[in-house]
Amino acid sequence: MQTYEPILLKNMSRPGYVGSLEDYRGVGGYAMLEKVLKEMSPSDLIDIVKKSGLRGRGGAGFSTGMKWSFIPKDHTGPRYLCCNADESEPGTFKDRQLIERDPHQMLEGIGIACFAIGAHQAYIYIRGEFDLGAEIIQNAIREAYDAKLFGKDLFGTDFDIDVVLHRGAGAYICGEETALLESIEGKRGKPRTKPPFPAIHGLYQEPTVVNNVETLANLPYILKNGPEWYAGIGTQKSTGTRIFSVSGHVKRPGNYEVPLGITLREMIYEIAGGVREDKELKAIIPGGASAPFLKPEHLDARMDFESIAEVGSMLGSGGVTVMDVDTCMVWAAMNLMEFFHHESCGKCTPCREGSAWILQVLRRIEGGLGKPEDIDLLVSLCERIEGKTVCAFGEAEIGPILSTIKNFREEYETHIAEKRCPYRPDAALAIAH
Numbered sequence: 485m486q487t488y489e490p491i492l493l494k495n496m497s498r499p500g501y502v503g504s505l506e507d508y509r510g511v512g513g514y515a516m517l518e519k520v521l522k523e524m525s526p527s528d529l530i531d532i533v534k535k536s537g538l539r540g541r542g543g544a545g546f547s548t549g550m551k552w553s554f555i556p557k558d559h560t561g562p563r564y565l566c567c568n569a570d571e572s573e574p575g576t577f578k579d580r581q582l583i584e585r586d587p588h589q590m591l592e593g594i595g596i597a598c599f600a601i602g603a604h605q606a607y608i609y610i611r612g613e614f615d616l617g618a619e620i621i622q623n624a625i626r627e628a629y630d631a632k633l634f635g636k637d638l639f640g641t642d643f644d645i646d647v648v649l650h651r652g653a654g655a656y657i658c659g660e661e662t663a664l665l666e667s668i669e670g671k672r673g674k675p676r677t678k679p680p681f682p683a684i685h686g687l688y689q690e691p692t693v694v695n696n697v698e699t700l701a702n703l704p705y706i707l708k709n710g711p712e713w714y715a716g717i718g719t720q721k722s723t724g725t726r727i728f729s730v731s732g733h734v735k736r737p738g739n740y741e742v743p744l745g746i747t748l749r750e751m752i753y754e755i756a757g758g759v760r761e762d763k764e765l766k767a768i769i770p771g772g773a774s775a776p777f778l779k780p781e782h783l784d785a786r787m788d789f790e791s792i793a794e795v796g797s798m799l800g801s802g803g804v805t806v807m808d809v810d811t812c813m814v815w816a817a818m819n820l821m822e823f824f825h826h827e828s829c830g831k832c833t834p835c836r837e838g839s840a841w842i843l844q845v846l847r848r849i850e851g852g853l854g855k856p857e858d859i860d861l862l863v864s865l866c867e868r869i870e871g872k873t874v875c876a877f878g879e880a881e882i883g884p885i886l887s888t889i890k891n892f893r894e895e896y897e898t899h900i901a902e903k904r905c906p907y908r909p910d911a912a913l914a915i916a917h
Contacts, residue, residue: 490741491725492701496585503620505627508588516707517595518639529600533703535711537723542568542659542696543772543801545722545789554683555601555691563603564687566694567594568664569610569617572656574773574823575803578727578739579697583610583617586701587624591647593700595634596707598645601693606647609664612654622649656827660875661694663829674831675875698727718744722788726799732806733760745791749783752806763808767892771800773820774880776887777813796887812907813892814899817884818846824881832873839881841865846885850908851915854900859889 490497501507508514520529534549555563567590571579582590594606610618625647628634636644655673657663662676665687686692702724706714715723722744728751731737735757742755748768752758759765768778770787776797778785785795792799807816825839842865848854866882873879889896898906905911 488725488742491705492582492586492589492698492727493739493741495589496581501586503584503586503588503624505588505624505631508586508592512708513588513704514592514595514633516704517592517599517633520596520599520707521639521641521643524599526600526602529596529707532711533600533706536706536714537711537718537721538699538702538706538714539722539789540696541698541702541726541802543573545799548695548699551683551695552597552600552693554681555693556684559691562605562688562690563601564690564692565594565598565601565603565606566661566664566668566687566692567606567608567697567700568659568661568694569608569614569621569697570652570659570664571614571697571801572611572654572659572827573801573803574820575729575731575769575805576772576801577729577731578802580614580617581739582697582701582727583614584620587621588628589701589704590697591621591624591628591634593695593703594647595638595645596703597693597695597700599643601691603693604644604646606645607668607687608647608649609658609668610649610651612652618649618651625649655829656823657829657875657877660877663875664694665692672829674829675877677874719786719788719790721790722799726787726802728787728802728804730756730804730806732804733763733808733811734758734806735760742787744788745786747784747786748778748804751787751804752783756804756806759806759808761808763810765806766809766811767807767813767816767888769797769803769805769807769884771798772803773805773823774798774883775800775803776883777816777891778887779891796890797883810907812850812905812911813888813895814846814850815905815908815911817888818843818850820884821846821881824877828877828881832878834869834872835878835881838865838869838878842882842885847915849896849899850905851912852899852903852905853912854896854903856897856900858900859893859896863889 538548539545658673663673667673682692830836869878
């Protein structure tokens with residue numbers, strides 16, 4: 485098996501490394517923030533990040549440097565940076581590890597990003613359930629202030645940065661950047677209609693950039709080693725490494741940092757040890773719960789933004805879920821729809837009502853009461869959601885439904901014809917209760 489040199493997870497393998505400020509500065513931490521503040525201009529910094537090819541690691545995969553460049557240069561009021569640490573996608577747990585094991589690389593990245601966009605105030609929006617992570621970040625922020633790495637006149641310059649930790653209340657929708665902004669402002673976490681985009685009217689209607697934890701954590705290393713170094717990892721359009729959260733029916737689940745562009749086959753069978761109990765592979769979710777399912781025939785697809793899109797799915801948040809031959813695809817789709825229906829914010833009627841109807845039909849099929857026309861009904865319901873919601877949540881919730889119907893339609897037909905779930909004998913009883 486080919487070995488890969490991690491970037492973001494490297495420090496965690498060092499003997500005795502616990503992620504304290506002393507540990508992080510011992511491996512060169514915050515040197516790049518000092519260099520940026522003393523020696524660089526914001527435009528030079530943005531150009532470096534553009535040249536590196538760094539793309540957002542939260543799901544959308546948009547160019548980070550390009551996103552920064554949308555902030556109006558002539559704006560005279562405040563600007564804000566928000567770190568999206570609201571990792572709530574089922575099957576994704578990479579940001580949690582970065583937060584709990586090495587928080588200062590994210591904090592240094594926040595400082596660098598603040599300078600790039602001219603922001604003096606940053607917010608870290610963390611998922612409400614991350615009690616330990618919130619405590620660790622708050623301690624790390626305190627360490628940084630005590631060491632004068634945050635606050636006033638940093639490193640003898642006239643640049644100020646204040647960082648505030650904001651805890652969410654456990655709403656999945658707040659991972660969407662505009663719902664996150666609404667939540668920080670003290671409102672209900674519901675997405676805004678775009679345009680205007682956050683770069684123009686964001687937090688408190690001021691120019692704002694929202695970046696993911698993993699995205700920000702990459703910045704010190706790009707500046708230290710150069711944009712060409714980072715662009716030389718991965719593929720031409722999907723540069724650098726990516727932390728993939730591998731779970732499900734694999735022998736070695738966990739977080740693995742690898743160059744973008746390795747194949748699904750290599751990830752599952754070499755890095756994660758293969759399918760548990762050496763069973764036959766049946767389905768793969770390559771990018772978190774909202775990514776469409778793939779089949780074994782897609783194993784040689786490369787894990788980069790473009791290649792996964794070409795085979796009909798998306799890299800998303802990097803959560804790779806592996807399902808063996810004994811997994812019921814109707815149940816898998818229903819299980820995810822239960823989550824999405826529960827987490828719908830309710831703002832858009834197609835999403836709010838459509839998810840309820842889809843879940844009802846899926847439960848009917850899984851419980852042995854499905855009708856032949858239910859399959860086409862599911863497709864029709866999905867079409868009434870697709871492209872008709874304020875945010876991408878609607879698109880996300882129908883991905884598992886449409887992809888399982890496309891790739892495993894025969895399972896839906898078997899459920900309906902046999903009036904039972906062939907994989908879960910007690911499914912009807914469980915759904916009834």
